[in-house]
Amino acid sequence: MDKKAWKQRMDTISRKYGIFVVFIVLIILGTATTGSFLTAKNITNVLRQIAVTGVLALAEMLLIISGNIDLSLGSVIALSGMFSVSAYLATGSLLVAFVVAIVISIFICSISGIFVAKIKLPSFIATMAMDYIARGLCYLYTGGQATYEIGDYGKISTTYVAGIPLPIFFFLGCAVICWIILNRLPLGRNIYAIGGNSDAAKASGINVNMTTIKTFAMAGLLTGIATVLQIARVNSAIPNTAENYHGDAIAAAVIGGTSFTGGIGTVTGCLVGACIMGFLGNWLNLIGLGSYFQMVTKGCIILMALSIDMLGKNKRIKKK
Amino acid sequence: MSSEYKIRFESISMEFPGVLALDQVSFGIRQGSVHVMMGENGAGKSTLMKILNGTHVPTSGKFYIDEREMKFQTTLNAEKQGVSMIYQELNYIPDMSVERYLMLCREPKKGPFIDWKGVHKEAKKILEEENLNYDPKITLRNLSVSDIQLLEITREIKRNQVEILIMDEPTSALTNAEVERLFRDIKALKERGITIIYISHKMDEIFRIADDITVMRDGKHIHTGPASEFTQDSLVKMMVGREITNVYPKEKIPLGETLLEVEGLNSEFSKLSDINFKVHAGEIVGLGGLMGAGRTETVRAICGLDPYESGKIRIQGKEVRIKSVTEAIKHGIVMASEDRRRYGLILCRDIRENISLSSLKRITKKGFLQIGRERKLTREYFDELKIKAPGMGTATLTLSGGNQQKVVLGKCLMTQAKVLILDEPTRGIDVGAKYEIYKLITELAKQGIGIIFISSELPEFIGMCDTAYVMYKGKIIDQISRDKMTQENIVMLAAGGKIDG
Secondary structure, three states, X not given: OHHHHHHHHHHHHHHHHHHHHXXXXXXXXXXXXOOOOOOHHHHHHHHHHHHHHHHHHHXXXXXXXXXXXXXXXXXXXXXXXXXXXXXXXXXXXXXXXXXXXXXXXXXXXXXXXXXXXXXXOOHHHHHHHHHHHHHHHHHHHHOOOOEOOOHHHHHHHHOEEOOEEHHHHHHHHHHHHHXXXXXXXXXXXXXXXXXXXXXXXXXXOOOHHHHHHHHHHHHHHHHHHHHHHHHHHHOOEOOOOOOOHHHHHHHHHHHOOOOOOOOOOOHHHXXXXXXXXXXXXXXXXXXXXOHHHHHXXXXXXXXXXXXXXXXXXXXXXXXX | OHHHEEEEEEEEEEEEOOEEEEEEEEEEEEOOOEEEEEOOOOOOHHHHHHHHOXXXXXXXXXXXXXXXXXXXXXXXXXXXXXXXXXXXXXXXXXXXXHHHHHOOOOOOEEOOEEOHHHHHHXXXXXXXXXXXXXXXXXXXXXXXXXXXXXXXXXXXXXXXXXXXXXXXXXXXXXXXXXXXXXXXXXXXXXXXXXXXXXXXXXXXXXXXXXXXXXXXXXXXXXXXXXXXXXXXXXXXHHHHOOOOOOOOOOOOOXXXXXXXXXXXXEEOOOOEEEEEEEEEOOOEEEEEOOOOOXXXXXXXXXXXXXXXXXXXXXEOOEEEOOOOHHHHHHOOEEEEOOOHHHHHOOOOOEHHHHHHHHHHHHHEEOXXXXXXXXXXXXXXXXXXXXXXXXXXXXXXXXXOHHHHHHHHHHHHHHOOOOEEEEEOXXXXXXXXXXXXXXXXXXXXXXXXXXXXXXXXXXXHHHHHOOEEEEEEOOEEEEEEEHHHOOHHHHHHHHOOOOOOO
C-alpha cells in the first residue's frame, strides 16, 4: 500500500513538474552549445514570437480542456487581421483596429461553437471547414494582395516597457485572464466538467451547449488579441499569414500537459509548453538546422507528448 | 446415467475481484430440452451462461458438452461447439442493412469475394420462411428494438451448426404477438433437437415453455427439476429464500408534509404511462420492479434528464414543469444515478470540484468562486460522509466504488435538495460501505429529506423503504406498505403477478 501510494505520488510529481525539467534541460543545452542563446537580444526576440503562438495556445488549451479543438485559428487571424488593418488605415485609431480584430474573431469562433454545440458536429470537422471559409474570405477580401504600408500598427510589437517587449505583457495578461476563468469562475469548472465527462456534467445541472459556445467565444477573444500581435510583428497584412499557427498552438498546449481526452490542463503548463516550442525552434535555428528539420522535430515532439498523456491514462484505466 | 445430459456443470466457481459470483455450481441440462434459469439479479445466471459461451473462463470447476470436457478460451471456441447466445442488450450497427445483418460472418462467397446477390437471395429466403415482412435492404436504424431483437433471434436459430442456444431475457423488448412467434420458434427448434437455455423473470412465460427449471441464488445452485415440480410460490421462495443477515439501521420517522407529488406522468420517450406517487418529508419511498421496468426512466424524467409529455409534478404543493437538471436542482430535486462513473463523476477531477459541481451558485459571490468557502463547505461533506482518501485534491478516478458513491452523494447533498433520488446507491460497493450508506439515508430522512430509493437487492429494499411502488412494463402496478413488504410479494408483483389483499 505504501509503495503504491509512493508510486502514485511520484506519478503526479512527474506529471506536474516533468515539463519544467524538460524546459530547464533545453535552456542548459542551448546555452552550452551556442554562444548567443542566453543573450538578452535573443531572448526578447524569441519571447516576441512566443507571444502570438502562446496566446493561441491558451485558446486551444481552453478548447481542448472542454473536449474540443479549433483548427481554424490561423485563418481567423488572417481574416480578422485584414479587417483590422483596413479599420486602422481608415480611422487611424489602434483602439478601433483592436476592437475590429476581436469582434470578428469572436464572431467566427462562436459560429463554429454553435455548430459543435447545437448540431453536435465534431469540432475537428466544424473548425476544419471554418478554416477554409475564413482563409477563402480573407483572399476574397484582399484579392490576394498584401498590404505592406500599415503605418504605426507595428509599434505594438516594437514598443518596450521596462525593457520587455509589449507583446509579452499581452501574453501574460491573457494568461492571467485564462487562469482566472479556469480557477475562479464557475465557467472554468463547467469547462473542466464538460471535457472530463459531458454526461455527468449534464446530469449535474451544467448547460453543456452554452458552456461549449462560451468556450469557443473565449477562444475567439484570445485569437483576436493574437491577431493584433501577429499583424504588428510582421508589420504588414499578408493574406496567407499565420498559416498552421493552430498547429504550434495545439502542440504547445499538449506539451504543457493539456489532455486530449479533455478535463485536464493548466495555464502554467501551457505557458511552459509555449516557451519550450519557442526556444526549441530558436535553438535549432542557432545551431544551423533549418525550418524543414524543425518541422520534423515539432512533429516528433507532439507525438511524444500525446503518447505520454495516453500511456499515463491507459495505465490508470487498467488498474481499475 | 449422465448420457442424457447435453451439458453438465461440475463444481464451477467464478471469482471476480472481491466477489464470488459462482460458488461450486453443479447441475445438468438435458439434451433437446428448454431449460429455464431463474434467480434474482446478481444470482449468477448470466455469469454461468457467459462461461458456457466462452466469454469467461471459470476460476475452478469443469463443464462438459456431450460428456466431453470443454475448455473455452473465447466465444469462437464455443461457437465451434455449437453454442450460441442471444444477449439481453442488443449490439447492432444502426447503418447495416437487414440482409447484411442476417448473413453477417457467413456470407456466401465467390472466390475470395462476398457474393452480395447470394446474400440478398439467402436473406430474402430466411425472411419469407419466418414470415418477417421487412425489406432486406433497409437499415436497422429504421426498425424498432423488438424488430431487431426478433432478427437477432432469427439469425442465431438459422445458423445450421447451432446445438445449444442461450437466450438471456429475449422477450424484454418484445410485444405479446412477437412473444407468441418466439415461442413457436422455440418449439420448432426443440423439434430439431436443439437444447435451449432460457433466462427470464416472467412467471407466465416460464411455465409455458419450460421443461426443466434451475433456480440460482447468490451464486449458488439451489435446485434443478422438471417444471411440473414447481409452482409460482415455490419458485419465488427458492429465489429469495436467503436469510436476511444484514441488519438495516431503519428508524421510525414521523412523516412530514408532502414534498413531491407526481400525477399521471406519461412519457413516450421513456415508455412510461400514468405514473402516480407521493413522497413525504422523512419518508423513504421505494421504486421496485425488474431492470427495465421503468424505475430509472421515471426518476430520470423527474430530475430533468429525460423529457415527459404530460402529467403534473408538484413540489410542496406548487406545480412545476421540469425541463432540465438545473431546474430540478433549483426546485430541490437531485439524483444520484445508478451509473456513477458515467453520470455521477468527472473522474479526472478531484473530490472538491466534484462535490461542489452542482452547487457552484452557493459558492459564487459577484461572479467569482469563493475558494475558501468551497473548501470549507465541501470539507463538511467530506467529513460527514467519511470519505476515505488522501485528501480533497485526490482525483475521483482513484477512489474505490464506495468512496466514489459517497462523493456523488456529497454532491447531491450540497445542493440542499428536499427530495433525494438514489438509483441503486449500493451497486458494486462493499458491505461496510453499504452499511454506511444505509445509515446516511436514515440520517437524511430524519432531517426531513424525502428519499426515492431504487434497488434491485430486495433485502435492502425491504429493509429501508417505508412504502414501495412496484413497476412493471412502464407502469406502477401496485403500492405496498411496509407491513406487507415481503420479498415474495415484491418478486410476484415485479414479475407481473398479483398479491392478495
